[in-house]
Structure formats: C-alpha cells, structure tokens
Amino acid sequence: MHIWGSRGKFALENRGGFRRPGFLYLALFMCLSLKHIFLLALAASPVLCPGQTCRMRVQIDGKGPHVEYREVYQYDYVWEKPSFPGGDADLLHFINKHRRYPKKAYRKGVEGRVTCAFIVNCDGSVSDVQVIKGVEPSLNEEAVRIFRMMPQWHPGRINGQPVPVRVIRAVPFRK
DSSP: OEEEETTEEEEBOTTSOBSSSOHHHHHHHTTOOHHHHHHHHHHHOTTTOGGGEEEEEEEOTTOTTOEEEEEEEEGGGOSBOOBOTTOHHHHHHHHHHHOOOOHHHHHHTOOEEEEEEEEEOTTSOEEEEEEEEOSOHHHHHHHHHHHHTOOOOBOEEETTEEEOEEEEEEEEEOO
16 A cells, blocks of 8 residues: 655555654654545554454365365454463463373484464364474374364454464474
C-alpha cells in the first residue's frame, strides 16, 4: 500500500509500519490530510495488518494428497499469548514426564532438539503438529506424539477474543 503526501510517496511494509521511521511524526509534519492519517493508523493497527497471520499446511483426516491451508495468527502478533496451564515450568515438566526415548535412537546415541510448530485453537486445543527441524525420524515422531497429547492451553487473544495461534516449541532428547 502506498500513501501520497505533500513530500512524496511512502510505502507500508507487510507488518504495517513505514519504511521510513516515525510514521506518525512524518504524517503530521508533512501536513497530510486527516484521511491519510486515519489510513496510516488503520494500516498500523495490530488487528488488520496482513503480516500477523501465516498459512499453516493442514492435512485433512489423512485423506491422501488432499491438503488445505489455514490462516492463523503468529505468536508475536497476539496481544495475550497462548500459554500452557501452569506456565512454561509446567510445560517442561509435562514434556519430561511423557517423553519416551526411542530405544534404537538411544542405543545409537542420537541426541538433539526436535522443533515443532502447532496451532493452539480458540478453545485451547492443540492441533496440526508439524516438525520444523527434526533430528531422526523416531525422535520426530515422539515429539509429535507429546504435543498431540497435551491438555488444553489458555488460548491467545486479540481484543479479548480468542484466536488460533501458531506456536513453536522444542523437545530436547539427551542421554
């Protein structure tokens, strides 16, 4: 989106900010009309910016090659972040309690962190778990199993309304 002022054209970035610093100061300094200032405020609004959402690939009921994409909010753009019941300390306790090191990987000495992305839905349920950075197939499957069995989270919120949010967490595997 481009906005014209008395001193030229300014482009808005995806996240709603100006490519030039201090957009409100610039808008007022350049004597833009109230209409332009309103458009700037709308573009910078955290609810309407296109940079807030991302498309997650979602497999539907394991029906072969049929894949859909779902719009969800990114973790950094949500006003109230989704959280595990009890906080991060309880999340680590949950992961350590339910993690089962695969025997073959343990015997081979395979170690590392499996990073997964998942969606915390409006009702707090966890869905669409995907491995972003894996270590070894059996460790990847174990990390996905752990995230799929998680209890309901406290959902992320914008303006007090629960929204689906993409969350990224890692499961460490060490001997």
